[in-house]
Amino acid sequence: QKEVEQNSGPLSVPEGAIASLNCTYSDRGSQSFFWYRQYSGKSPELIMFIYSNGDKEDGRFTAQLNKASQYVSLLIRDSQPSDSATYLCAVTSSNDYKLSFGAGTTVTVRA
Amino acid sequence: DVKVTQSSRYLVKRTGEKVFLECVQDMDHENMFWYRQDPGLGLRLIYFSYDVKMKEKGDIPEGYSVSREKKERFSLILESASTNQTSMYLCASSLPGTRGASYNEQFFGPGTRLTVL
Numbered sequence: 001q002k003e004v005e006q007n008s009g010p011l012s013v014p015e016g017a018i019a020s021l022n023c024t025y026s027d028r029g030s031q032s033f034f035w036y037r038q039y040s041g042k043s044p045e046l047i048m049f050i051y052s053n054g055d056k057e058d059g060r061f062t063a064q065l066n067k068a069s070q071y072v073s074l075l076i077r078d079s080q081p082s083d084s085a086t087y088l089c090a091v092t093s094s095n096d097y098k099l100s101f102g103a104g105t106t107v108t109v110r111a
Numbered sequence: 112d113v114k115v116t117q118s119s120r121y122l123v124k125r126t127g128e129k130v131f132l133e134c135v136q137d138m139d140h141e142n143m144f145w146y147r148q149d150p151g152l153g154l155r156l157i158y159f160s161y162d163v164k165m166k167e168k169g170d171i172p173e174g175y176s177v178s179r180e181k182k183e184r185f186s187l188i189l190e191s192a193s194t195n196q197t198s199m200y201l202c203a204s205s206l207p208g209t210r211g212a213s214y215n216e217q218f219f220g221p222g223t224r225l226t227v228l
Contacts, residue, residue: 008151034216043201043219044154088153098169099144099217103153 003027004091006102014110019076021105023089026070032092033065033072038104039085048074079109114138115220117202123226130189132223134202142205143185144217145169145177147198154201160185161207192227199224 004025013019021035032051036044050056050063050072062075072091076083089102118133134143142161146154146169156169158177166177174196178186185204189196203217 004153043222045219046216049216090154098156098159100156101146101154103151 003100004089004102006087006089006105008103009106010108011105012108012110013079015079015081017079019079019083019107019109021074021076021087021089021107023072023074023091023102024070025072025089025091025100027091027093027100028067028070030070030091030093033063034090034099035061035063035074036088036090036101037085038088044088076107079107081109081111083107084109115202115204115218117200117220117223119223120221121224121226123228124189124192125228126193128192128227130192130225130227132187132189132200132202132225134185134187134204134220135183136185136202136204136218136220137183138204138218139182140204140218141182141207142215142217143179144203144205145175145185145187146201146203147171148201148222149198157187192225194227197225197227 006023035048037047038044048063050065056063060077064073086104086106088104090099115136124130144159145157148154155171159167160179176188200223202220205217206215
């Protein structure tokens with residue numbers, strides 16, 4: 001089992017809709033959770049981080065964390081064509097030394 | 112703005128050659144990382160350094176070595192390049208954070224696409 005699993009997609013959503021991305025992780029001791037966005041041919045950039053159970057909102061993005069279920073998600077509201085990218089879920093190891101990445105979910109927003 | 116630069120965007124080498132990939136950051140970050148990114152596999156950590164002359168192996172260190180002689184510079188070395196090392200190589204840096212090495216945001220360089228023939 002991979003340490004961090006994501007649906008590879010592609011996930012296609014119409015402009016204005018909500019895109020929902022899911023991520024599960026295997027290390028129950030993980031404490032820090034990140035969502036990175038990577039445009040084609042570019043390097044990853046951080047868009048959200050969450051450390052506590054519950055929801056965290058930042059503009060059109062909401063991260064949700066459920067440590068009991070070892071699940072973290074990202075919601076993109078009012079999706080725009082500029083949101084078309086690959087979204088990487090990243091989770092720290094229990095000793096906070098290593099950041100493990102999922103393979104990413106590719107999102108396409110249709111105009 | 113945090114800036115992480117990598118020495119080359121594209122590199123083509125032959126099997127058996129020694130390859131140096133350089134990474135420089137200008138934000139005085141203690142932590143620096145080397146990853147490779149392959150389709151379907153995501154980013155995998157090769158090596159990590161939390162201070163000058165300090166290094167830790169990541170998930171896939173075999174066939175690689177690193178050097179950190181100055182705080183701002185972290186080099187990845189392929190002693191004898193092989194075709195299975197053809198990949199996108201990404202360098203990143205971050206502050207150490209009180210909770211540990213990966214607590215803080217990692218800033219990535221533009222990447223080096225290495226092809227080994």
